[in-house]
Amino acid sequence: MNRFLNISAIIMAFLTEGVWAEPSSKVAFTPEVLKTLSAGQTKKGEEIAQSCVGCHVLGGAAPLLDGQIGAYLFKQLKDYQDGSRMNELMTGLVRGLSDQDLADIAAYFSQLKAPSSTKSKVTEMAEVLVHRGDPRRILPPCVACHERDGRGQKIDVPAIRGQSAAYLHQTLKDYKSGQRHNDLLGRMRAISQELNEKEIKALAEYYGQ
């Protein structure tokens, strides 16, 4: 797996170099940022989160944050703040928050119980893409980064299992069209561009609920 990861990282860097010249996010996981993150306080995060959980519940209007990788949450919130990830609603909601607030929020949501892996609709099309990818399209398998069961991994690869299928579907389409462009190295944009609409639907249904 490690060897594959190295090869795919090189391929992805090659694929994306020059295509997206603009930095996609201003977040870098420097020692200072990691220090801020590890100083995140669950209790404070819980207080701020009272204004978030109305939307961020399963079956709600927004993606589930429970059990999500903390550094990923922090990065998305920073990206909304400076417009690297475009969503007027979220940008307005987090505009006034400090880095410490964002670290507190990340600490709170990341320690909540993650949804279990549901695999609501397993199709052969999805299974192949998830576990094997497609070498002809230089498409790495999802598990190479999102791990077994789509649980994500440190530092910034999000958990995708148990997420709302509608959100996963829309997000993959947004990466494909470039509407969402805050992924470092353009990895998700390069991947989603190789996927057709049927495959995107199959993957959203495989991981989502």
Ligand code: HEC
């Ligand atoms: C009115 C509903 C609403 C409220 C309230 C709300 N959000 Fe959101 N949030 C959304 C929607 C919709 C999205 C998806 C936007 C997109 O596609 O970029 C989102 C996206 C996010 C994401 C990205 C998740 C991912 O998987 O990439 C994070 C993190 C987030 N919100 C955190 C928060 C926090 C923290 C608060 C409270 C301070 C909050 N939200 C309040 C609706 C809301």
Ligand code: HEC
């Ligand atoms: C080379 C590593 C890599 C591979 C392979 C990969 N991903 Fe990702 N994925 C990422 C990273 C890193 C992010 C977070 C990008 C960001 O910061 O916005 C991400 C984000 C996502 C998101 C957004 C989640 C959210 O909460 O908004 C979805 C959905 C997703 N990936 C699905 C997939 C699927 C499906 C596959 C297989 C076809 C796949 N990914 C393969 C690295 C990868």
